[in-house]
Amino acid sequence: MTAPAKVMSIDEIVGSLASGMTIGIGGWGSRRKPMALVRAICRSSLTDLTVISYGGPDVGLLCAYGKLRRVIAPFVTLDSIALEPHFRAARRSGSIAFTEYDEGMFMFGLYAAAHRLPFLPTRAGLGSDVMRVNPDLRTVRSPYDDGEELVAMPALSMDVALVHMNRADARGNARYLGPDPYLDDLFVKAATTASYVSCERLVDTADLLEDGHVQSLLISRVHVTGVTETPRGAHFTTCEPDHDRDEAFQREYVKAAADPAEWEAFRRRYLDGDEKAYQEATQ
């Protein structure tokens, strides 16, 4: 007997999602985003999604395709280009709702969700307008002698998590090879319905660790529903050391976003086809 194999296609993963779901997306800004899965959501008939993300072009693309009802994020950025054009346009037009948190509050929200706790206390957010624009946020007083008032950051509960890793096996164990795990482990632990891992390369379990340390095995199969191999699947975001950010393509993306006709051409050229077509068009 062996552990269950969980290899799926991109379309099978996206086909398992439903409109109205809350989806957590790993990575950070324009770094190690599961873009192949995001692109497939854009091509799908899914709608009315809520996305929880340290936002980058994942949020931007989903905004551009009108897939989102709400964005829950501490920021949306392309890193080397500070502002995300599609997210900005969606905010300006009022087409999406936005829940804005501090990035530390956001991490505590992920910790709470991963531990199935209703909230975790933090000082981050106190005194700021994050409290004003989130009128449901409550504070809690320490029951100990200090009596300190803290923000009760609610769990960032999500139906589904999508993350992109450097390596994975067919069971859903996954490894990162870059300098930062981001909060991807918390996303897959937080999801209550399913967690999906896309990876640069599927390898045998025996080869998963190669010469590395066990700490680089960030994600355990116990939290993973399905895994799919999407070489260069984080493009155009970073996925060190497999590939860096495609800065030229990111600039092209931003430039196209500024003009509806240019964006239409960009979509036709790169995004209307499947992942294979995207990879061929962006080589």
Next chain:
Amino acid sequence: MTVTRAEVCVTACAEAWRGDGEVLAAAMGTCSILGARLARLTFEPALLTTDGGALLTAEPIPLGAEAGAVEGGLPFRDHLWLVAAGRRHVMMGASQIDPYGNTNISAIGDWERPKSQLLGARGAPGNTRCNPTSYWIPRHSPRVFVERVDFVSGIGTDRGAFDLRRVVTDLGVFDFAGPDGTMRLVSVHPGVTVDEIVAATGFELAVAGDMPPTRAPTDEELRLLREFLDPRALRDREVPT
């Protein structure tokens, strides 16, 4: 050797970390990053600095250089841990700042439907509540220095800021020792007048008598900056002479 305005800004930024000891010097913006590394190379050797990414470099490195020898990793989750523990002095940017040091990096206009969506709050609320915070603002103007910010991302002295240290701009240096914790002019960069600064500030600024000039970089600081940290003079792009 003529000292440029950008070089004065870099040393003014470096001064923000003086006396901090063994904390992370987290910097945003060219002059601020250069300032952190210059401080570590000279008068504040215990500081921790990064490669601009997730690596703590064994020694300060030139702008844009590979990390070289590394003394630690600093993934974002550990940044947030250092914030919570207060073992970090961050120098951030701001699109708007008010007399109490409340800052906005979230959105311009009505937050519900902003005229201009900016980054989002990022770590500003937690930074300002939990660890020492300074600001580097490369363009001092009345559009940035405003009576009221449209959204409080980073909190000021009137909203429970942990420790707002100083604001460095292309014109001068400021702290929050004015009346009721408001912004006060501390020094004026060479070639700038107090009147210019007052005119570029959209609120009443505390100015105490004769204002000293911001100190010039030492010869050693200039050498390190020009020959080692920033030989391509990227600092001049942020603060044109």
